Amino acid sequence: MKPRKILCVGPGKPPSVADALLQSATWEVLMAADVATARRIQARQDVQVGLLPLVDGLPESISLAEECTRMARGIEWVGLCHQVALDMPALRELVLNEFFDYHTLPVDWPVLDLTLGHAFRRAQLRARNPPESGAGGSMGMVGLSAQIANLRQQIRKVAATDAPVLIGGESGSGKELAARAVHQTSHRANGPFVAVNCGAIAPALIHSELFGHERGSFSGATACRQGFIEAAGGGTIFLDEIGDLPLELQTNLLRFLQERTIHRVGSSRSLEIDTRVIAASHIDLVEAVAAGRFREDLFYRLNVLSLVVPPLRERRSDVPILAQHFLQLCMGDPRQSRVEGFTRQAVAAMTSHDWPGNVRELYNRVQRARVMTDQRLITPQDMLLSVPAGNVSLGLEAIRTMAERDEIALTLGRVGRNVTHAARELGISRMTLYRLIDKHGLVPRTEMKSPNPAFGR
Secondary structure, three states: OOOEEEEEEOOOOOOHHHHHHHOOOOEEEEEEOOHHHHHHHHHHOOOOEEEEEOOOOHHHHHHHHHHHHHHOOOOEEEEEEOHHHHHOHHHHHHHHHHOOEEEEOOOOHHHHHHHHHHHHHHHHHHHHOOOOOHHHOEOOEOOOOHHHHHHHHHHHHHHOOOOOEEEEOOOOOOHHHHHHHHHHHOOOOOOOEEEEEOOOOOOOOHHHHHHOEOOOOOOOOOOOEOOHHHHOOOOEEEEEOHHHOOHHHHHHHHHHHHHOEEEOEOOOOEEEOOOEEEEEEOOOHHHHHHOOOOOHHHHHHHOOEEEEOOOHHHOHHHHHHHHHHHHHHHHOOHHHOOOOEEOHHHHHHHHHOOOOOHHHHHHHHHHHHHHHOOOOEEOOOOOOOOOOOOOOOOOHHHHHHHHHHHHHHHHHHHOOOOHHHHHHHHOOOHHHHHHHHHHHOOOOOOOOOOOOOOOOO
């Protein structure tokens, strides 16, 4: 049987349990003295179980444990501690909220081995069925509308193959986010994702940037350099605004799509590269082909599979949910911010607005409002939006989602963000509350940051 990998984190000599694990035929032990080392190990290897001793220097151990559990959500953590240590409220709260299980010293190896085995199987199950956070961002896409649900379904189908993908949609609608979702849902998820804006590279450099160059191939080429396509080997390259690619470069890209090989500038040697191509454009490439600005054969090579990201005005029920999500991203630590949400007038104004700049415009308006408002709730004036004359229907699902979020936020505030107490007041389990917290983006268990602030790409 292939050994299972376990990450033991802690300074100094390995604890006695690690010695036992090291001698076990069923576990491959990886030791890390600190969080930085643990991060490097986790980035290079598929580790699904973590073991944390919480014995010596208790405050320091708790701090170490908090950092480790924030490090990666794919790891199931098991703590080791003396029974007396559980009298500390801080440690109990940490174990309840962040650990799969704990084991008290002295170590009973058969019991601990059973616990670690359970943690490993749970991690395997989680990896096969990654949690979707509903409105809070399944595949990184926030929303409950039928349009966004349909897009997620199409992404799952597209991700199952390696064929090129062409993504259409208005500027600011989230094409790069869709491309990342395809990559992260595919078997290439552990490989690199390289995003390139074809319109942002100087025409004189774009050949070298995409395909790389050899030393001395042109003035200033003092060393060999990988191009973006080569750097994305084993993963995905996202070519944004593909319509801006010069015609001569379109020929080279077509050759790569046909033969899966590239030539660096200044080299006669072909390199075989395993990179999936996803392209996007806010312009109509069919019209560009008709006008002679885009190669017809390249268009058909790219348009094997297609996705269209809907504009925000076509999924208005998602606007309040997106706005609340962006507000949380802008606030940093929610406990240190006075802003809690939006007035009903602001929600109505957002829902009636046409959003010509799509998601990017919404993010920018929320960011501005959060800085400029002097009140607990953001108003239409804070967002520079006009109040609609009539009533705007938000849809039953959006109203239900907002009510659920407000109740959870109020309860968390009332109990000082204590998840255990909040779950008790709400009459639900802690795990259910954690799922709802993630869904609504209230107090994430790990620090949630956008992979790229350019939401509209």
